[in-house]
Amino acid sequence: MHKKNLFLVTITGILLFTSSFLITQNVLARSLGYTWYVASTPIRYDTILNPTWKTIIQKGMNTWNDVSTKKQFQFNSSSTNATGDISASNRPADTWIGKMFPTTGSFSGKTYMTRADIIFNTKYEFADGAVAGAYDIQSVATHELGHALGIAHCHDADSQHSSGDQDYTMYNYSFTNETKARSLTQYDKDAKNSLY
Structure with missing residues (x-):
């Protein structure tokens, strides 16, 4: 009887571990399918945005930079070697709030990002900050910079949502009057670390 109970407890433990692992797998970091070729080279951005926006976006850059020393973000200090532009423009036909536009290339049969432009839809x-009816610049920037690392949304719009996933910076919707996407969850941090 003792051996039978021990066997049942062991099997139950294995099943619980396996099911928790599978549940966790549903929200593991998703890749866009490509990353940057050299992890140690920073992503340098040019921008003509005003100093206030630039300072706020720099905070979003620092949030990702604090995760690891690999694939750091910075604003470009010269007119050369930029790997992207950050801009804002009125895009009335588009429903997105912010968007990262990648340019990719192939090397040794793999696809890599060679440029990542970010546009805020004005x-x-x-x-x-949190203002009624407005989107937080830093939250949107942090989310789009995550895409610029090659991180996809934590799930597609039609995928099953899990409890708490709206707290992820890489959640697939933005919210007005909210700043929680400024701060990376462990999921978001793991997403960068899994790619670089």
Whole structure:
């Protein structure tokens, strides 16, 4: 009887571990399918945005930079070697709030990112912080910079959502009057570390 109970407890433990592992797998970091070729080279951005926006976006860059020394973000200090532009423009036909536009290339049969441009859609209202009816600049920047690392949304829009996933910076929706996407969850940090 003792051996039978021990066997049942062992099997139950294995099943619980396996099921928790499978549940965790549903929200593991997702890749866009490509990363940057050299992990140690920073992603340098040019921008003509005003100093206030630039300072706020730099905070979003620092949030990802603090995760690891690999694939650091920085604003470009010269007119050469930029790997992307960050800009804002009115895009009335588009429903997105912010978007990362990648340029990719192939090397040794694999696809890598060679450029990552980010645009804020100014048909929407933006603010620094939680403001009713406005999107937080830093939250949107941090999310789009995650895409610039090659990180996809934590799941597709039609995928089953899990409890707490709206707290992820890489959640697939943005919210007005909210700043939680400024701070990376462990999921978001693991996403960068899994790619680099």
